[in-house]
Amino acid sequence: LAKTTQPISMDSYEGQEVNITCSHNNIATNDYITWYQQFPSQGPRFIIQGYKTKVTNEVASLFIPADRKSSTLSLPRVSLSDTAVYYCLVGSYSGNTPLVFGKGTRLSVIA
């Protein structure tokens, strides 16, 4: 399984754009990248998933360079309610190899 490295914590002011980068140097050809969000006392929630280039949904954007050795989750104009832990996962989802959650990045949004 591809190992991921992401910052332990980040702070941001409300209204700013937040970019969280995840490194996955040994990503395999069939691996894709998934981000989850976890609020205190809740289970993680799926945010976005991608394989290459850029993916955008109503919550976030995911930027993946051509070499796919890293990815960046972009949260536009964060609010206090975006304070959470964000997890980057990389894997092939072959069906018999579940992904591994690391410690994630704790984002604190300040008023």
Place this chain on the structure above:
Amino acid sequence: NAGVTQTPKFRVLKTGQSMTLLCAQDMNHEYMYWYRQDPGMGLRLIHYSVGEGTTAKGEVPDGYNVSRLKKQNFLLGLESAAPSQTSVYFCASSYYITSGEIAKNIQYFGAGTRLSVL
């Protein structure tokens, strides 16, 4: 559509007691997982199941057993609880679809069970 439901939400056990945590999903997902999360830590996989009647060990399986007798249910058992098993337990389920040669698998999580072992 309730999604993933965990029972109970809270429990306090004495060392050596046993208990079973129930996870139920109504999304007809093939895959189900049990994780534990300790304070300030990420999620660690205990056991998982890729289909009814099948189970497999995850990262931290010792001290736990699981069963998947029905597709919608995944049970986690503690035969003899220890203080080291004090944690928040999350259950998740997922579907598995393929888009060309790239498979996609999104997990849906329950609200968690907070377990304290004294």
